[in-house]
Amino acid sequence: GAGVSQSPRYKVAKRGQDVALRCDPISGHVSLFWYQQALGQGPEFLTYFQNEAQLDKSGLPSDRFFAERPEGSVSTLKIQRTQQEDSAVYLCASSPLRQTYTIYFGEGSWLTVV
Amino acid sequence: DAKTTQPPSMDCAEGRAANLPCNHSTISGNEYVYWYRQIHSQGPQYIIHGLKNNETNEMASLIITEDRKSSTLILPHATLRDTAVYYCIVRVSGGGADGLTFGKGTHLIIQP
Numbered sequence: 001g002a003g004v005s006q007s008p009r010y011k012v013a014k015r016g017q018d019v020a021l022r023c024d025p026i027s028g029h030v031s032l033f034w035y036q037q038a039l040g041q042g043p044e045f046l047t048y049f050q051n052e053a054q055l056d057k058s059g060l061p062s063d064r065f066f067a068e069r070p071e072g073s074v075s076t077l078k079i080q081r082t083q084q085e086d087s088a089v090y091l092c093a094s095s096p097l098r099q100t101y102t103i104y105f106g107e108g109s110w111l112t113v114v
Numbered sequence: 115d116a117k118t119t120q121p122p123s124m125d126c127a128e129g130r131a132a133n134l135p136c137n138h139s140t141i142s143g144n145e146y147v148y149w150y151r152q153i154h155s156q157g158p159q160y161i162i163h164g165l166k167n168n169e170t171n172e173m174a175s176l177i178i179t180e181d182r183k184s185s186t187l188i189l190p191h192a193t194l195r196d197t198a199v200y201y202c203i204v205r206v207s208g209g210g211a212d213g214l215t216f217g218k219g220t221h222l223i224i225q226p
Contacts, residue, residue, distance in 0.1 A: 033213050042201060042216030043158065091157050103214060105157030
């Protein structure tokens with residue numbers, strides 16, 4: 001596709017429910033990032049993939065958060081047993097490995113936990 | 115990554131040049147200055163980046179001081195669509211795992 005695509009765009013989950021957020025990066029982009037953005041704050045790094053390898057997951061806030069990219073393309077961020085503090089926008093971004101000047105972001109998945 | 119300091123908000127009249135300052139006094143020699151912006155309800159958008167020379171593209175100009183401790187993003191003819199949060203970020207370029215560390219940015223409001 002022309003840009004980074006994320007789905008669902010909006011998700012309302014009941015507390016305790018599991019959610020899965022999907023990211024389709026720009027075709028051919030080796031690097032993939034997930035960020036979390038709370039209301040009124042800047043995006044915060046969650047995790048990074050190079051192809052299918054998850055090289056950095058230092059930003060994942062708890063073991064309820066899990067990300068995968070099994071074939072080095074599409075990625076899924078899963079949140080188990082959601083809590084109200086998980087309410088945020090989850091942004092996916094990708095970049096070509098050799099040209100890391102720019103990182104391209106998707107529109108985000110807006111998660112509200114009620 | 116070095117930290118940056120930006121004013122929390124700024125106003126600018128439509129059609130005028132918007133000058134957004136950023137301080138990055140602890141920047142390292144191999145760190146670039148990047149600017150991104152985030153329009154409401156959208157993902158961040160790359161604007162421009164530079165190392166030590168001034169840079170210009172179709173969106174903006176970036177002026178970096180000689181000591182590299184501060185920079186200014188210039189939007190030459192601001193329009194209402196330029197209302198957004200602007201993030202100044204310093205980052206080592208060349209490493210795939212090296213992402214972006216966002217601060218709170220500057221909320222630029224373009225007034226009609």
